[in-house]
Amino acid sequence: LGTSYCIDEGINLMKCTKNPDPSFCAKEFVAMRECNRPQGPHLVLSSSPSSPPHYELRPEVKHLYNVDSTDLGSAVAPVRSKEQLDRVADSLKADLNLPGYGHIPYKWESLRPNPGA
Incomplete structure (x- = not known):
């Protein structure tokens, strides 16, 4: 259908809240919030073998934000x-x-x- 109903993101967030990690489910919360945007997520979690996970803006929405780079920083x-x-x-x-x-x-x-004293 091409439509996301955020089911996987919701399940991941509920599973994490049962047994929170040290970040208190921050990644899962951001994924769920971003999934609910009408035009799709603006922030995505990227990772590569040589660097820890980090947040990036999708290039097609960069013009909506006052940033110089799509890299927003570490997710850790x-x-x-x-x-x-x-x-x-x-x-x-x-x-x-x-x-x-x-x-x-x-x-x-x-x-x-x-x-x-």
Whole structure:
């Protein structure tokens, strides 16, 4: 018929939600959302043997988005660590010129006269 009723995508999403993977079924959710577009999916999941899966825009819909490339980035989240988050926070502090900005672990800590001590 040439019509997609998103049955496979729906089944994959339901199976994943029974036993979620570390991404909490992000790929399945995006596939289901994209399948429901009237003119077909705009985002597709691409993979090659030499690179991890990544999202791409279909070339025929690129003009609808303000992007330079059809490659939208990895479908796999980067590994996170406290050290990496600290580096990003320090970089943001420097970029935003926040020299006295300190880490306050809890909201109510800022109400104390000497937060963090």
